[in-house]
Amino acid sequence: MERKSIDLINRRKPSGAAVMRPELTMALFRAFFEEWANSGYAAVSLERVAARAGAGKAAIYRRWPSKLEFACEAIRSVEVMRLGATDQGSLQADIREYLRATRAxxxxxxxxxxxxxxxxxxxxxxxxxxxxxxxAQARRQFGHRLLDRAVARNELRADLDRELALDLLFTSLYSRMIVRGKNFTKADLDRLGIALQTAIKTC
Structure with a gap:
């Protein structure tokens, strides 16, 4: 009888706060990003993150043993720098889609x-x-697929300098939007796409 009682206890599901609720996990991710944006990674307070999410600090440590693992999974959860790999039919169209997704x-x-x-x-x-x-690796894998398609269409040389081409794809948007704090209009993206296509063909 005693053994059966122990087995039942071991099989019992956690209740209340012990349940890993997906909606609380997502709330913790949102709160982490908000705290990170406000204070910087080094100054992120897990107590403040938990309070923003309407939870206790224990809810964080049940999921992640450290702030670093919390941060890594939060980034993976939204995949903020990943892009789709849909073939748009031409190098120019693929570059335009890459720029549009990156701007978003x-x-x-x-x-x-x-x-x-x-x-x-x-x-x-x-x-x-x-x-x-x-x-960075995820973004460059997307870029390699973009270049592979262009090579297969005979739009680019097979021996082009891929590292330079991949650097060109991202740096213009990053420089204007992150370093300078400016925006790109749709017309800007169109002009940039044409310029990048020309530049990449010379790589």
Whole structure:
């Protein structure tokens, strides 16, 4: 009888606050990004994050053992720097879609404040290096697929300098929107897309 009671206890599902509710997890992610944007990663307070989400600090530590793991999963949850890989039919159209999707990411007010802090934090310590490398790698994989399609269509040489081409795709938007705090109109994107196509063909 005693053994059966123990087995029942072991199989019993957690109740109340012990349940890992997906909606609370998403609320914690939102609160983390808001706190990060306001104070910078180094000064993020998990107590304030929990309070923003309407939870206790224990809700965070049941999910993530450290602030770093919390940050990494939060980034993965929204995949802020990932893009789709839909073939638009031509190099110019693919570049235009890449620019449109990137602009949509960089226009988000929290992203515009978090990305510069990510870069600055990497210069101060190596804690976030793996996260940044993962974001950059995902973007460059998308870029490689874009270039592969253009090579297959005979729009680009197979021996082009891919690293230079991939750098060109992102730097113009980043420089204007993040470094200078300016926006790109749709007309700007069209002109930039034409300029990038010409530049990439010379890489």
């Amino acid at each position: 990411v960089l226009r988000h007010p929290l992203v515009r404040r978090i990305i510069p802090d990510l870069v600055a934090e990497r210069l101060r310590s190596n804690e976030l290096s793996a996260m940044l490398d993962g974001i």
